[in-house]
Amino acid sequence: MSELTRFGIAMDSGLLADFDRQIAAKGYPNRSEAIRDLIRDSLVQELARAGNREMVGTITLVYSHETHELNDRLNHLQHDHHESIVCTNHVHLDAHNCLEVLVVRGKARRIQAIADRLIGTKGVKHGKLVLTSTGKDLS
Amino acid sequence: MSELTRFGIAMDSGLLADFDRQIAAKGYPNRSEAIRDLIRDSLVQELARAGNREMVGTITLVYSHETHELNDRLNHLQHDHHESIVCTNHVHLDAHNCLEVLVVRGKARRIQAIADRLIGTKGVKHGKLVLTSTGKDLS
Amino acid sequence: MSELTRFGIAMDSGLLADFDRQIAAKGYPNRSEAIRDLIRDSLVQELARAGNREMVGTITLVYSHETHELNDRLNHLQHDHHESIVCTNHVHLDAHNCLEVLVVRGKARRIQAIADRLIGTKGVKHGKLVLTSTGKDLS
Amino acid sequence: MSELTRFGIAMDSGLLADFDRQIAAKGYPNRSEAIRDLIRDSLVQELARAGNREMVGTITLVYSHETHELNDRLNHLQHDHHESIVCTNHVHLDAHNCLEVLVVRGKARRIQAIADRLIGTKGVKHGKLVLTSTGKDLS
Numbered sequence: 001m002s003e004l005t006r007f008g009i010a011m012d013s014g015l016l017a018d019f020d021r022q023i024a025a026k027g028y029p030n031r032s033e034a035i036r037d038l039i040r041d042s043l044v045q046e047l048a049r050a051g052n053r054e055m056v057g058t059i060t061l062v063y064s065h066e067t068h069e070l071n072d073r074l075n076h077l078q079h080d081h082h083e084s085i086v087c088t089n090h091v092h093l094d095a096h097n098c099l100e101v102l103v104v105r106g107k108a109r110r111i112q113a114i115a116d117r118l119i120g121t122k123g124v125k126h127g128k129l130v131l132t133s134t135g136k137d138l139s
Numbered sequence: 140m141s142e143l144t145r146f147g148i149a150m151d152s153g154l155l156a157d158f159d160r161q162i163a164a165k166g167y168p169n170r171s172e173a174i175r176d177l178i179r180d181s182l183v184q185e186l187a188r189a190g191n192r193e194m195v196g197t198i199t200l201v202y203s204h205e206t207h208e209l210n211d212r213l214n215h216l217q218h219d220h221h222e223s224i225v226c227t228n229h230v231h232l233d234a235h236n237c238l239e240v241l242v243v244r245g246k247a248r249r250i251q252a253i254a255d256r257l258i259g260t261k262g263v264k265h266g267k268l269v270l271t272s273t274g275k276d277l278s
Numbered sequence: 279m280s281e282l283t284r285f286g287i288a289m290d291s292g293l294l295a296d297f298d299r300q301i302a303a304k305g306y307p308n309r310s311e312a313i314r315d316l317i318r319d320s321l322v323q324e325l326a327r328a329g330n331r332e333m334v335g336t337i338t339l340v341y342s343h344e345t346h347e348l349n350d351r352l353n354h355l356q357h358d359h360h361e362s363i364v365c366t367n368h369v370h371l372d373a374h375n376c377l378e379v380l381v382v383r384g385k386a387r388r389i390q391a392i393a394d395r396l397i398g399t400k401g402v403k404h405g406k407l408v409l410t411s412t413g414k415d416l417s
Numbered sequence: 418m419s420e421l422t423r424f425g426i427a428m429d430s431g432l433l434a435d436f437d438r439q440i441a442a443k444g445y446p447n448r449s450e451a452i453r454d455l456i457r458d459s460l461v462q463e464l465a466r467a468g469n470r471e472m473v474g475t476i477t478l479v480y481s482h483e484t485h486e487l488n489d490r491l492n493h494l495q496h497d498h499h500e501s502i503v504c505t506n507h508v509h510l511d512a513h514n515c516l517e518v519l520v521v522r523g524k525a526r527r528i529q530a531i532a533d534r535l536i537g538t539k540g541v542k543h544g545k546l547v548l549t550s551t552g553k554d555l556s
Contacts, residue, residue: 135233139293178455
C-alpha cells in the first residue's frame with residue numbers, strides 16, 4: 001500500500017458546479033473519489049488497448065437452454081480454456097432463457113479471443129465482454 | 140418459439156470475403172449466426188438507450204477488501220436494492236483485491252442508477268455495467 | 279466567463295504516478311487540464327444521453343461517388359435538414375471514394391435521427407456520429 | 418469494382434420483425450443495405466484495433482478562441498503534422514466558441530497520437546476522434 005499524495009487543481013467555477021451536480025446524482029461521497037474513478041477508468045482503457053497485460057474479464061452470455069446441444073458446446077469450450085476461466089455464475093431468467101456470467105483471467109488479447117468464441121457459438125443470443133483490472137495495477 | 144424465415148441478401152464479393160475472414164477468426168459456424176449476432180447487438184443497444192424496458196445487467200466491481208467498512212457499505216447498498224439484484228458472484232483476486240459480479244434485473248434506467256451508486260462507493264477501484272436482454276426480446 | 283476555483287484532491291501516490299505517465303504520453307501540460315478533460319467528457323456523455331439539449335454533431339460519411347444517384351440523394355437529404363446542417367466538408371480520398379464531414383447543430387435526438395438517415399443511405403459505406411458540446415455548457 | 422454475390426440467411430421471424438422495425442425507423446431502403454452496414458462497421462472496428470493500417474480520422478475540437486495563444490498552439494501542432502492532416506473546417510459556434518473538424522489520414526495509431534495531442538492542448542474544451550476507412554478496404 002503506497003502513501004497518499006495531495007495536490008491542488010484549478011477549475012472554472014461553472015464547470016465545477018456541473019461536475020458537483022453530476023457526481024451528487026451518482027452518489028459520490030466527494031470530488032476526490034469521483035476524479036480517481038475517472039482516472040482509473042482511463043487507465044483501464046489503456047490496459048485493454050495494449051492487449052498484452054494481465055486483466056480480468058467478465059463475459060455475459062444470454063441463451064436459450066433449449067437450443068440443441070448448446071450446453072454441451074459451451075461446456076466443452078469452457079473446458080478448453082479452464083486454466084483461464086476462474087468461475088461461472090448461472091441464472092435461470094425464465095423457463096427458456098439462461099444468463100451465464102464467466103470470470104476470466106489472462107492477457108487482454110486472450111480474454112477477447114475466448115469471449116469471441118463463446119459469443120459466436122450458435123444459440124447464444126447476446127454476449128458482451130467487460131475488461132477490468134486485476135486490482136494490482138490500480139491503487 | 141416463432142418459426143424460421145429465409146431471405147436473400149446481396150453483397151459485394153470483396154466485402155463478403157472480408158466478413159468471412161473476420162467471422163472465421165471469431166469461430167462463427169456460418170454467416171447466418173454472425174449476422175444474427177450483429178442484429179441482436181444492435182437491438183440490445185436500442186433497448187438500453189430507451190431506458191424504460193426490462194433488461195438484465197451485470198455489474199463488475201474491483202475493490203480492496205481492506206478498505207475500511209467497504210464490505211459493509213456495499214452489502215448495505217445491495218440490500219437496499221435486493222428486489223432488483225438476482226445474485227452476486229465473488230472472486231478473491233489476490234490477498235488484497237476482490238472482484239464482485241452482480242446480476243441485476245429491472246428497467247435499464249434503474250439498473251444504471253444502481254450501478255452508478257455501487258461504482259461511486261469509496262474504495263471501489265473500477266466498475267463497469269453491461270446491459271443485456273432478458274432473452275424475451277431476442278429470438 | 280466565471281472565475282477560477284482551486285481545490286485539493288487526495289490520491290494514492292501509485293495511482294498518481296500512473297496517471298502522470300499517461301498524460302505525459304498524451305501531451306497534457308499539467309494534471310489540472312487532464313482532469314478537466316475527463317470531467318468535460320463525462321458531462322458531454324450525460325448531455326448526449328439526455329437527448330433534448332442543444333448539441334453539435336459531426337457526421338463522418340465514406341462513400342463512392344460512382345454509386346448511382348448517391349450524390350443527389352445525399353444532397354436532397356441534407357437540404358431537408360438545411361436548418362440543422364451548419365456546413366459540409368468534402369474530401370476526395372481517391373479516384374472512387376469520398377469523405378464528407380457534416381457539422382450539425384440541434385437537439386441530440388434530432389442530430390442522431392439525421393445521422394441515421396445519412397448513414398442508412400444506400401451507397402454510404404461507413405458513417406459515424408460524434409456528439410459534442412456547443413461550448414456553452416462547458417467552461 | 419468486384420461483382421455482387423447473393424446468399425441466403427435464416428432468421429427467427431420474431432427477430433426479423435424487430436430488425437425490420439429498427440431499420441425502417443433509421444430509413445434503410447432494404448435489409449441488405451442495413452446488414453452490409455453492420456458488417457462494414459464491424460470491419461472498421463477491427464481495423465482501428467489493429468492500429469497499423471491506413472485509415473481516415475475526423476478529429477472534432479471545441480474551444481474558446483479567447484484562450485490566450487490557443488490558436489497559435491493549435492496551428493503550430495497542426496503544422497507539425499501537416500503531412501497527415503488533409504484539411505480543417507472551422508465553425509464559429511458563437512461569440513466565444515469555435516468548432517474545428519480536422520480530416521487526418523495515416524496509420525490508426527498515428528492518427529490517435531495526433532488526436533491525443535490536439536485534445537490535450539490547454540483550452541480545448543472537448544475533443545473526439547472518429548476512425549473510419551479510406552474506402553479502399555470496404556466495398
